[in-house]
Amino acid sequence: MTNAQMKAQLVERNGIVCAGCDRRFDDERYLQLDHNAPRSQGGLHHISNRLLLCGPCNLAKSNTLTLEGLRRHNRANGWMAKA
Numbered sequence: 001m002t003n004a005q006m007k008a009q010l011v012e013r014n015g016i017v018c019a020g021c022d023r024r025f026d027d028e029r030y031l032q033l034d035h036n037a038p039r040s041q042g043g044l045h046h047i048s049n050r051l052l053l054c055g056p057c058n059l060a061k062s063n064t065l066t067l068e069g070l071r072r073h074n075r076a077n078g079w080m081a082k083a
Contacts, residue, residue, distance in 0.1 A: 006047045007033045020057030020070045022081040030054055038063040 001009075007028070016025045025031065031052040037043030040063045051067060056079075061070040074080050 001047055003033050006050050007031070007052065009047060010050065010052050014052065017052070018054040018057055019051040019067060020053045020061060021074050021079055023054060024081070025054070028052075032058045034058050034061065036067045038066070040064075041066075 034053045035043045
């Protein structure tokens with residue numbers, strides 16, 4: 001599966017929502033395909049290990065945090081979308 005195919009499938013499945021901060025966007029170009037478990041920590045390059053993040057979340061996550069670590073970081077800093 002190509003990156004474009006993975007992104008399209010994740011958008012279809014989850015909508016245009018950042019997995020790191022729960023913000024909704026009106027255009028999927030605001031989301032970047034990333035790995036849940038970083039490849040530097042043995043994460044697979046497979047759709048089961050992929051997610052969509054906005055630019056700020058992708059920068060914060062880098063190659064050191066998992067999705068849960070990023071969400072914890074965002075909650076601690078008050079960066080989660082308001083419900």
